[in-house]
Structure formats: structure tokens, C-alpha cells
Amino acid sequence: xxxxATAPRTPTALVLVSHADELAxxxxxxxxxxxxxxxxxxxxxxxxGGLGTDFDRVQDALGRALATADGVVVLAxxxxxxxxxxxxxxxxxxxxxxxxxxxxxxxxxxxxxxAVSANGGAPADAVLxxxxxxxxxxxxxxxxxxxxxxPPTAGGGEAGPGAPGAxxxxxxxxxxxxxxxxxxxxxxxxxxxxxxxxxxxxxxxxVGGVEAASVLELMALGATGGQEVEVTARGPEADAALDAxxxxxxxxxxxx
Amino acid sequence: MAADVAWAERWxxxxxxxxxxxxxxxxxxxxxxxxxxxxxxxNRGFTAVVAKLDALPEPPAHxxxxxxLVATTLMSTVGxxxxxxxxxxxxxxxKLADLPELDGRGVVAVxxxxxxxxxARGKATVGEKTMVDALSPAVQAxxxxxxxxxxxxxxxxxxxxxxxxxxxxxxxxLATKGRASYLGERSIGHEDPGAASTxxxxxAGVAASESEDVTAASEPEP
Numbered sequence: 144x145x146x147x148a149t150a151p152r153t154p155t156a157l158v159l160v161s162h163a164d165e166l167a168x169x170x171x172x173x174x175x176x177x178x179x180x181x182x183x184x185x186x187x188x189x190x191x192g193g194l195g196t197d198f199d200r201v202q203d204a205l206g207r208a209l210a211t212a213d214g215v216v217v218l219a220x221x222x223x224x225x226x227x228x229x230x231x232x233x234x235x236x237x238x239x240x241x242x243x244x245x246x247x248x249x250x251x252x253x254x255x256x257x258a259v260s261a262n263g264g265a266p267a268d269a270v271l272x273x274x275x276x277x278x279x280x281x282x283x284x285x286x287x288x289x290x291x292x293x294p295p296t297a298g299g300g301e302a303g304p305g306a307p308g309a310x311x312x313x314x315x316x317x318x319x320x321x322x323x324x325x326x327x328x329x330x331x332x333x334x335x336x337x338x339x340x341x342x343x344x345x346x347x348x349x350v351g352g353v354e355a356a357s358v359l360e361l362m363a364l365g366a367t368g369g370q371e372v373e374v375t376a377r378g379p380e381a382d383a384a385l386d387a388x389x390x391x392x393x394x395x396x397x398x399x
Numbered sequence: 400m401a402a403d404v405a406w407a408e409r410w411x412x413x414x415x416x417x418x419x420x421x422x423x424x425x426x427x428x429x430x431x432x433x434x435x436x437x438x439x440x441x442n443r444g445f446t447a448v449v450a451k452l453d454a455l456p457e458p459p460a461h462x463x464x465x466x467x468l469v470a471t472t473l474m475s476t477v478g479x480x481x482x483x484x485x486x487x488x489x490x491x492x493x494k495l496a497d498l499p500e501l502d503g504r505g506v507v508a509v510x511x512x513x514x515x516x517x518x519a520r521g522k523a524t525v526g527e528k529t530m531v532d533a534l535s536p537a538v539q540a541x542x543x544x545x546x547x548x549x550x551x552x553x554x555x556x557x558x559x560x561x562x563x564x565x566x567x568x569x570x571x572x573l574a575t576k577g578r579a580s581y582l583g584e585r586s587i588g589h590e591d592p593g594a595a596s597t598x599x600x601x602x603a604g605v606a607a608s609e610s611e612d613v614t615a616a617s618e619p620e621p
Binding site for chain 1: 471478480483486487490520580
């Protein structure tokens with residue numbers, strides 16, 4: 144265990160690895176404000192200020208965290224950030240490597256949730272679980288009720304909030320099942336494209352049971368190539384929304 | 400011939416030379432289906448490796464010392480996904496090369512370690528248009544050559560030849576891993592830059608063993 148005389152920090156430290164220095168440092172600041180006792184190391188961007196992840200920077204941050212904490216939870220944003228973290232861990236002594244836990248978690252929410260948990264003195268494996276559970280904040284609610292009466296952003300001139308016409312149109316749920324065409328499925332870029340498509344219509348759209356307008360919910364689905372998903376839409380522009388969203392999925396997001 | 404530390408050093412220097420020579424080709428391949436920096440990144444990495452070799456206070460003792468230096472340097476200098484992938488390949492290879500020299504079986508072990516490292520990092524399998532499509536057939540060819548009693552050079556030559564064929568074999572493949580996978584069908588018809596650079600790295604190992612031949616020819620075989 145940590146000797147309080149030499150290490151006044153909590154047993155678990157965090158390392159935030161992002162392609163962007165600003166994102167890593169900003170997230171560390173945000174999480175740090177909620178968890179002042181936790182050592183939170185930011186390791187983002189390249190030494191020349193560019194976007195990317197730098198092996199040495201991540202190694203240094205992890206080294207500082209391992210020097211003061213019993214365990215370290217790492218959050219990484221995308222693709223090669225994860226490869227870089229895994230590579231740094233591979234270079235560690237096995238004893239140190241065993242103290243590092245790479246979370247599969249949303250970067251900001253995971254960092255904040257993990258930091259708050261660590262601040263309470265939780266060990267690394269518990270902090271890891273909290274970070275990974277943060278993804279569930281985007282999970283679909285078990286039985287989504289009627290959509291909140293949010294004013295439509297487009298085409299809402301006539302059917303204002305609570306207008307009877309909108310309520311009638313919203314009652315009918317259109318459904319269509321489509322197959323994900325692109326091999327990697329709904330990873331970041333296609334998910335973002337789908338969310339943009341879905342949010343362009345005055346309609347409530349779901350894909351695989353989650354809110355299609357939410358990039359995080361779509362990514363959390365983990366839908367892979369070849370998988371079938373049901374798309375639903377309701378609202379004044381349900382028809383057009385259903386066509387656009389199913390079209391985007393079946394078109395492989397312009398990648399295929 | 401056995402692959403000793405002098406060979407390993409020649410291999411690395413020859414790789415640096417070859418990557419520099421093919422830098423623009425690799426970049427052009429990457430421009431077709433990636434972000435167009437693979438040649439530049441690999442050249443920066445291997446240039447740094449040679450600089451570190453030159454700066455060593457004393458020559459490396461084991462093959463593993465050379466490979467580990469390559470691993471750490473590529474990790475720090477190549478960037479993107481190629482840095483961790485090549486870095487891990489050389490790191491795993493170095494762990495299996497803690498010997499003064501490698502025989503045919505030793506070369507197989509090193510190549511298997513490299514493949515295992517790339518797959519551990521990249522989670523790719525054969526047919527996904529990645530480095531694995533060069534490295535995996537290379538390992539298989541190396542095993543066959545070693546089974547046939549081949550020495551280190553014969554095993555490495557078989558591996559390099561298979562890697563080159565494997566790299567060319569990525570042309571008709573649909574990319575499903577890495578950045579090229581974003582292109583979907585449009586990735587078809589282009590050679591994978593990672594597979595191409597893998598073939599170059601292995602070919603350099605053969606060239607390194609042939610250049611040794613010239614000096615070794617005057618010495619009687621034990």
C-alpha cells in the first residue's frame with residue numbers, strides 16, 4: 144500500500160491519453176476539479192503540438208502515476224491512442240504493468256466518474272469498473288416513453304411544441320430492419336455521420352434501440368459489419384428520416 | 400550462416416537505407432488508402448535507429464540488444480499506429496533473440512514473435528489488408544524452410560520472399576482494419592503500405608546476410 148508519508152495522493156491515479164493535448168489537459172482539469180486528491184496526468188498530442196499520441200509522453204505520464212499510486216487507470220480517446228498505451232504497458236516491468244488498467248470508457252465521462260471514485264480512496268480495479276460503467280449513461284432506457292416535447296429545430300414552424308398535429312404524426316412508429324454494410328460497423332466516424340443524418344429531421348429515430356442522434360449511444364451499441372439492426376422513426380418527418388438513416392447504413396456510409 | 404549481432408546491425412542499417420530509397424513509394428501507397436505519411440514516418444523512425452546505433456558507446460552484444468533498440472526508437476519516433484505496431488513487433492522479436500546468434504529455428508522464433516506482437520496490438524488477422532498479410536505468410540515460409548533444414552539465411556530469405564508475395568497479394572483485398580477500412584471497396588486495387596514496408600524490412604535482412612557472405616567467404620566454415 145501507499146505510504147502516506149511519501150505519497151499523500153489517493154491509492155489510484157489516472158492517466159488521460161488523447162490525440163489532442165488540449166483535450167487531455169482540459170479533461171484532467173475538469174475531473175481534477177471534482178477530485179482534488181487524485182493525481183491526474185494528462186498525456187495528449189505530439190511534442191510539436193500536432194494531433195497524435197506520443198509514446199514518450201504517455202510513458203512519462205504513466206511513470207509519474209505509477210511512482211505515487213498503487214494502481215493507475217488509463218483512459219484513451221481513439222484508435223492509436225489505445226495502441227500507444229498498450230505498447231507503453233508492454234515496455235513496463237510485469238509488476239508495474241499489472242498495476243495499470245486501461246478502461247474501455249467514454250473519455251470525458253469515464254475520467255470524471257473515475258476521478259470521483261478514486262478521490263474516495265477506491266482501489267484501481269473498482270475505479271476501472273466505475274469508469275467503464277460511465278458508458279451506461281448513454282445506454283438506452285429500458286422502455287423509452289413518449290419523446291419530451293422539445294421544440295423541433297427544423298420544419299417546426301406550423302407544428303409547434305405540443306401542437307395536436309405533431310402528437311398525431313408522432314403516434315405512428317415506422318420500422319425497418321437493415322444490415323450494417325461496412326466491416327467495422329458503427330465505429331466513431333460512421334456513428335457520427337449517422338447521428339448527424341438522424342438529427343437533421345424532425346423525427347425521433349432509433350437504431351438498434353438507441354437514440355440515433357447520439358454518437359455515443361450508437362458507438363456503445365458495438366454494432367459490427369453484417370449485423371442486422373432495426374431502425375425506427377416517428378414524428379412529422381419519420382418517413383424521410385427512416386429513408387435517410389437506413390440509406391446511410393446500407394450505403395456503408397460512403398465508405399463502401 | 401547463423402544470424403549474429405553483426406548481421407542484425409547490418410539488417411537494421413540496410414532497412415534504413417531501403418526505407419529511405421522507397422520512402423516516396425510507401426507514401427504514395429499510403430496516400431491512396433491512408434493518410435499519406437507512412438514513408439515519411441518509417442524513414443524518420445529508421446533514421447533515428449541508425450543515429451542511435453552510431454551513438455552507442457560500445458557495440459551491442461546480442462541480436463536482442465539491436466532489436467530492442469529498434470523497438471524503443473520506432474515507438475518514440477514513428478507515431479500513429481505504425482509506431483506501436485512495428486515497435487511491438489521488434490520488442491517481441493527481441494525477447495526471443497537473447498542469444499549471440501540465431502540459427503534457422505531462431506529466425507523462425509523471432510519472426511513468430513514479431514507476428515504475435517503485431518496481432519496483439521492491431522487485432523488483425525490474415526486477409527484484412529494489413530502488415531499481417533506480409534508477416535503471416537513470412538512466418539509460414541520460415542517454418543517450412545527451417546523444417547527443411549535451412550540455416551538462418553535460407554529461412555530469412557524464404558520469409559522475405561513470402562512477405563513480398565503477401566504484400567502484393569494485398570492489392571485485391573478489401574481493407575477491414577486500420578484507416579484504410581474507412582474506404583471500404585475503394586481500398587481494393589491498392590497495395591497495403593504496412594504490408595509493403597514489412598516486405599522491405601524482411602528483404603533488408605536477406606541483403607544483410609548476403610553482404611556478410613562476401614566477407615565470410617574467405618573464412619573456412621567450421
